[in-house]
Amino acid sequence: MLCAALSVVALLGLAGGCTAPHDAVTQMLQCLEGSADTDEPPNPSILLALNLAGAGKSSGCKQLLQELKETAVKRAPKDMTSGELALYTLALLSSCQSPQQVEALGHTVDLLHWLQKRTDEEVAYLEVEDTPQTTFYQLGLDVLALCLEGTGSYEVAAVMLAKEVLSPRNGLSVDTRAMATLALTCAHGQLATAGFDELRELLRDAVTTTANAFLDEQEQGNGLIGNIYSTGLALQALTATAEFYAPREWNCSQAFSAVLHHHFQQPTAIAQVLPALLGQTYLDAAGVDCAAAGTVQPLAQGGKDRADQASPLITVYYSVVNKLRGAHFNYTTQVHVPAGSVLLAVLQAAQEQDPTHFSFQTKATSWGAMVVSINGLAASTTDKTYWQLLSGSNALEQGIDAYKPQDEEHIQAIYSTY
Ligand code: B12
Numbered sequence: 213m214l215c216a217a218l219s220v221v222a223l224l225g226l227a228g229g230c231t232a233p234h235d236a237v238t239q240m241l242q243c244l245e246g247s248a249d250t251d252e253p254p255n256p257s258i259l260l261a262l263n264l265a266g267a268g269k270s271s272g273c274k275q276l277l278q279e280l281k282e283t284a285v286k287r288a289p290k291d292m293t294s295g296e297l298a299l300y301t302l303a304l305l306s307s308c309q310s311p312q313q314v315e316a317l318g319h320t321v322d323l324l325h326w327l328q329k330r331t332d333e334e335v336a337y338l339e340v341e342d343t344p345q346t347t348f349y350q351l352g353l354d355v356l357a358l359c360l361e362g363t364g365s366y367e368v369a370a371v372m373l374a375k376e377v378l379s380p381r382n383g384l385s386v387d388t389r390a391m392a393t394l395a396l397t398c399a400h401g402q403l404a405t406a407g408f409d410e411l412r413e414l415l416r417d418a419v420t421t422t423a424n425a426f427l428d429e430q431e432q433g434n435g436l437i438g439n440i441y442s443t444g445l446a447l448q449a450l451t452a453t454a455e456f457y458a459p460r461e462w463n464c465s466q467a468f469s470a471v472l473h474h475h476f477q478q479p480t481a482i483a484q485v486l487p488a489l490l491g492q493t494y495l496d497a498a499g500v501d502c503a504a505a506g507t508v509q510p511l512a513q514g515g516k517d518r519a520d521q522a523s524p525l526i527t528v529y530y531s532v533v534n535k536l537r538g539a540h541f542n543y544t545t546q547v548h549v550p551a552g553s554v555l556l557a558v559l560q561a562a563q564e565q566d567p568t569h570f571s572f573q574t575k576a577t578s579w580g581a582m583v584v585s586i587n588g589l590a591a592s593t594t595d596k597t598y599w600q601l602l603s604g605s606n607a608l609e610q611g612i613d614a615y616k617p618q619d620e621e622h623i624q625a626i627y628s629t630y
């Protein structure tokens with residue numbers, strides 16, 4: 213589901229820190245609350261964010277927690293990736309529930325056991341292939357969850373993550389570096405008493421390097437670090453690492469106002485940025501005061517903004533291109549959709565006109581519908597291929613159910629690797 217746009221808000225700057233205006237926070241909470249029990253599949257990031265915001269007592273949260281537990285017992289031993297297991301672990305920890313004993317549908321599952329197993333597999337794969345089985349983003353989530361849970365072993369994974377962050381050849385996205393920074397900050401703190409001096413030195417180096425790079429990027433980006441959707445995680449990282457970039461100071465009011473001027477509509481985007489706006493980070497997931505948690509005011513409005521039926525039609529050019537695997541192709545068509553339509557409408561119109569070349573399939577994910585196959589050619593996690601979306605030659609910053617093409621725009625879906 214999408215949430216109604218937030219109204220533009222003013223920012224209150226306070227000495228020694230920043231606070232987001234109450235109205236903006238309330239609207240974000242209402243969005244999360246509204247999507248808590250409606251999103252399919254259940255989204256652990258939303259429960260985590262609501263708990264961190266102290267809003268974990270609502271009925272939506274209870275229902276979401278229950279759905280997550282049911283999904284965990286069904287899928288954890290079967291087909292959950294390391295990062296999914298990690299997000300579930302964080303969501304449970306933030307609900308003051310033990311990940312080691314998740315009970316639902318008459319079954320019990322030890323999420324920590326599976327998280328440890330999948331993380332060890334990531335590390336083994338990385339040692340041989342120079343890349344994790346999934347992604348460095350998920351490896352960051354793994355280290356973070358194992359570290360916060362407190363009994364898992366993640367030292368080797370943390371070292372590999374730190375080395376990747378520090379490697380000059382690394383092309384890691386802001387999102388990935390932010391997640392790695394949260395993870396390595398946790399590890400740095402937890403290993404303090406254990407005499408891992410050399411390891412801690414490496415972790416400190418990685419955290420300090422990324423945090424300083426984020427401060428530079430924020431200055432260059434007028435408050436944004438990466439794009440608007442990576443800035444939330446980067447703000448969490450900067451919130452958690454003040455001691456690492458001291459005596460340098462973070463201009464948090466510049467970053468907050470950049471974020472607050474954007475109209476977030478995707479619950480997952482809000483779930484990543486809201487903790488930072490409240491001075492919290494994923495590192496706080498294990499320290500939530502569940503007894504004190506309050507509830508959110510009921511959702512006042514809602515509903516998607518869809519293209520008006522009476523909207524004039526626009527023309528969108530659309531190409532599907534594979535120059536990577538098997539038989540190469542590049543088919544282009546043009547479709548007419550109401551102005552204000554999301555890209556999904558373009559793909560549907562193209563498929564209707566010419567199902568032979570423009571058929572496609574999607575999968576529901578935490579960010580909405582993801583294109584997983586076009587013209588019979590499917591994305592593959594083993595092969596690390598995906599359908600990249602572009603406008604002209606620029607990669608889109610949103611997916612098919614959020615991005616709205618303009619008249620005469622040329623959209624390309626190009627089969628690519630990551
Ligand atoms: C890794 C990653 C990818 C990988 C996923 C590979 C894999 N199998 O693991 C690949 C390279 C395929 C990818 C693709 C895209 N991505 Co991406 N991705 C991420 C990243 C860094 C981490 C996601 C993750 O692993 N989460 C942890 C796991 C455990 O949670 P999960 O819910 O199971 O994650 C799944 C979804 O996130 C999904 N996914 C990943 N990206 C996207 C994007 C969209 C639009 C959708 C619907 C789903 C989706 O793949 C994940 C693994 O299955 C996030 C960063 C972030 N801040 O969240 C960006 C992010 C989610 N991606 C983003 C974008 C824009 C895209 C693309 C649209 C880019 C493009 N121009 O083509 C495409 C999707 C196009 C399509 N086919 O529909 C944006 C979404 C912003 C938004 N408002 O929608 C983010 C936030 C990055 C950013 N800051 O711009 N992505």
Ligand SMILES: *[C@@H]1O[C@H](CO)[C@@H](O)[C@H](O)[C@H]1NC(C)=O
Binds near residue numbers: 463
């Ligand atoms: C923070 O950034 C804002 C906006 O760029 C600027 O006006 C302000 O002077 C900066 N504050 C500090 C303390 O540097």
Ligand SMILES: *[C@@H]1O[C@H](CO)[C@@H](O)[C@H](O)[C@H]1NC(C)=O
Binds near residue numbers: 531533542624626
């Ligand atoms: C595919 O074909 C279209 C139309 O001829 C062209 O504009 C586009 O650049 C091509 N794309 C690629 C990646 O070759």
